[in-house]
Amino acid sequence: MGRPQLLEVRDINVFYGDLQVIWGVSFNVRQGEIVCLIGANGAGKSTILKTISGLLRPTPGEIVFEDERIDQLRPYKLIELGIVHVPEGRRLFTEMTVEENLDMGSLKGESRQRREQSKDMVFELFPRLRERRRQIAGTLSGGEQQMLAIGRGLMARPRLMMFDEPSLGLAPILVKEIFNVINRIRDEGTTVLIVEQNVKQTLSISDRAYVLENGRIVLEGTGQEMLGNAHVKTAYLGV
Amino acid sequence: MDAVAIEVFLQTLISGLLLGGLYALIGIGMTLIMGVMKIINLAHGELMMVAMYMAYWLFVLFHIDPYISVFIVAPVMFFFGMAIQRFLINPVLRVESILPENQVILTVGIGMVLANLATLFFTSDYRSTPVKYASDAWYLSDYWRDSPIELSLSVPWTVSFTISVVITVALWFFLTKTDTGKSIRATAQDLEAAMLMGVNVERMRLVTFGLGAALVGAAGCLFIPIYYLYPALGGRFTLIAFVITILGGLGSTVGAIIGGLILGVFESMTATYVGMGWAPVGRFLIFIAALIFLPGGVASLLRSRRLGK
Known part of the structure; x- marks a missing residue:
């Protein structure tokens, strides 16, 4: 757990026009981790990734990569810093x-x-x-x-690779393969932030997880803790 | 068919293809801008008119042959196009409440201003550029004495066509082999994904508008030896470019080339077999037919064939 911090999201709020979709979200990703954001459709997971990769702006809020503020940078600058976003679809x-x-x-x-x-x-x-x-x-x-x-x-x-719903629309055997690949990418030294609705598989490869509901983080913990959490079980795992 | 009929048909086909090659160059410029900006540039013909006046004055004042002027006028038009994008279209793009339609209307305005400025400075007189080779031609019988039919190739038309092919091939290399070219195509295909890959989309918009203007500028220079020039000519060529873009499929470069050739041949055939004055009518018939029977243009045919295999 003594790994240095790579990405820190501090109290970001994001709007689509007048509609606020992200409310004071904070989380961090340490070097070499797989961290996941899980949540239902419309919880704001993709919005957070888009904000990190510069397609949307937090108002207000701060995003720090290593020691640098990145929340006002253009997307093409972020890729130079080593932040890559594999988008949904x-x-x-x-x-x-x-x-x-x-x-x-x-x-x-x-x-x-x-x-x-x-x-x-x-x-x-x-x-x-x-x-x-x-x-x-x-x-x-x-x-x-x-x-x-x-x-x-x-x-x-990339130094930080963000995946938005990598398992979407894939057959179960392919989903497994994709998750294996993500694991391998991490083992070779890239930090991973992953957003998924396929909660069970994602949690089982994640070091830490954040649960997002209606644009707010409601739970956090290690992947294993989350798999055992009563709320996660009823709301996302259907057991 | 007797020899004369075959001769007329082949001659018409040749003129049509030569014209189509130049049309293709005009259409490619518009379709590139369409692909990246998602707007129809309705000042396209006017940009060509501006380029033609440049080539005209370079010839009259400095005796520079229009075929040399291509290499002067096209770069100038590149920067002119970038300036239009940077100072006129970009500010409109930034206002979120403005619909893309308004950018199109802006291009109409730019076209009007250019046409009227040209009238103001150069009067509305028709001008032609008296190049020496204007009516030179190569004849088939000069090369093949016993040829059963006689065909001719106009020297300026053929040279113009050849240069336009060379430019098109160069453009193809640029778009498929260089990172900037690939970035332009990527931006046209998926703007957001291109941004995520690190493409500086605003720069691509500038380069694309510049490129579109340079291409139509080159076409203007190539038209100078074979066409007369007047300030209102732009509207006509905007329309032609628009028809080619629809015929080829919006945003498709290959489509624009094929669309240009089809339109050239069709106009030439209409002029020969129906009557000179009917060529513009033929243009609209093919435009409407394309919209009804082939809404995605030639590009949709190419795409379905490629995806089908």
């Missing part, structure tokens, strides 16, 4: 090839120089992508698309 460039999608993940700085090397690493992780490197991304299956979305994120050589 993959959001691939569907009319570009697999390889071009990977190129798009490594536009900046050092990741640009290591592009070919990173590609080999991604292809090693997902051999199926190597076979389909010249295929148009829109023609891939759902599982392959999710692999490509993760691979595209890895191309940036």
Whole structure:
């Protein structure tokens, strides 16, 4: 538990127009952890990730990455700092090839120089992508698309990788594979923040978890604690 | 069909393709802007008119051949396009309450201002650029003495077409092989995902509008040796670009090329077989037919074939 802090979200409030959707949310992620935010549809999980990656602004609130305030930075600055967001629904460039999608993940700085090397690493992780490197991304299956979305994120050589619903719409066997990959990514040194509705599987790989309800954090603890928590059990695990 | 009929048909087809190549260049510029900005640039033809006046004056004052001017005018138009985006469209983009429709209306306004400024400075006279090779042509019989039919290739049309092909190929390399080019395509396909990948979307908007203006500017220079020039010509070419974009499928570069060629050939055929004055009517027929029978344009056909395999 003595790991240094990587990301700290301090008391953020986020609005869509006049509608407040996030209310004073605070949490942190330490280096090398897998931390998850769980909650029902509409609880504000994706909104929090979008705020961290600069698509939305907290008003007010602070987000600190290492020792730097990042809540006013443009998205393209954040990727240079090593923050990568794998968005909900993959959001691939569907009319570009697999390889071009990977190129798009490594536009900046050092990741640009290591592009070919990173590609080999991604292809090693997902051999199926190597076979389909010249295929148009829109023609891939759902599982392959999710692999490509993760691979595209890895191309940036992230220090913090944020996943928004990586298991959405995938067959159970693929869900398992994706969670294995996320575990592997962490083991190789990338910190992970994950947002999921697939609560059971997510908690079982998470070091710590936060439960989000109606834009507020209502519970926090280790993954194991949460799996045993009475409220989590009735509200999310259906037992 | 006798020899004469075949000759007329082939000659019409050739003129149509040559015209279509130039149309494609105009259409690609508009479709690029459409893809990234999600708006139709209704000042597109006026930008071409501005470029044509540049090429005209470069020729009259400095005796610079229009084909050389391409390399001067296109870069100037690139910066002119970026300036329009930066100082006129971007401020409107930032006001959230304004609908995208209003940006389109803004481009209409820009077009009007450009057309009227041109009238003010250059009067509404028709001008043509008296290049020496204006009516030169290559004849098939010069190269193949016993040819059963006679075909001719106009020198300026052919040179213009060739340059437009070269520019299109160069653009293709730019869009598929460079990071900036890929970023432009990515921005057009999914704005938010492009932002998450670290694309500076505002810069891409500037580059894209600049590129669109440069392409239509190049087309203007290529039209100069074969076309007359007057300030109101822009509206006509905006319309042509619009038809090509719809025909090709909004935002599709390949679609714009095919759309341009189809329109060129169709207009040329209408002019030969129906009558000169009917060419614009043909343009609208094909426009309406595309909207009714092929709403996604040529691009939707290409896409379904690719996804189907």
